Amino acid sequence: MRLRSDFWVSAWLRRCAGENLPAALRKRGAAEAGAIFVKVDRLDGTAALYGPAPASETSEAGVERLWTRLHREPFIASVLAEERLRREKGFDPDIWIVEIEDRQGRSFLDLVKETPQTPLFPGASPR
Secondary structure, three states: OOOOOOOOHHHHHHHHOOOOOOOOEEEEOOOOOOEEEEEOOOOOOOEEEEEOEEEEEEOEEEEEEOOEEEEOOOOOEEHHHHHHHHHHHHHOOOEEEEEEOOOOOOOOOOEEEOOOOOOOOOOOOOO
């Protein structure tokens, strides 16, 4: 059984607080199973955006959720991440959006192994 989205978000926010990093819930979604998106703002105009990994990805034992970066580059312009979040909200109003501010770009997420893929932001550049 998968952990409810509201419990996962609460635990992730506590984890960020334990690292002394500001993190906030920007949009509350469906408590039981709303998709969660995580924005990591590096405070320099760039960010990373993470979303749920495809269901076909497998995780190690004990990993509750797997995540994937939603762009090819390590970081993109923050405005591009915001545009993607706007599109996601339009598609699914039950999503969760959480954000962390970390100059190092840490997310504290269990990420899928990166493989070459078509960027989800065609033509996106870091700035």
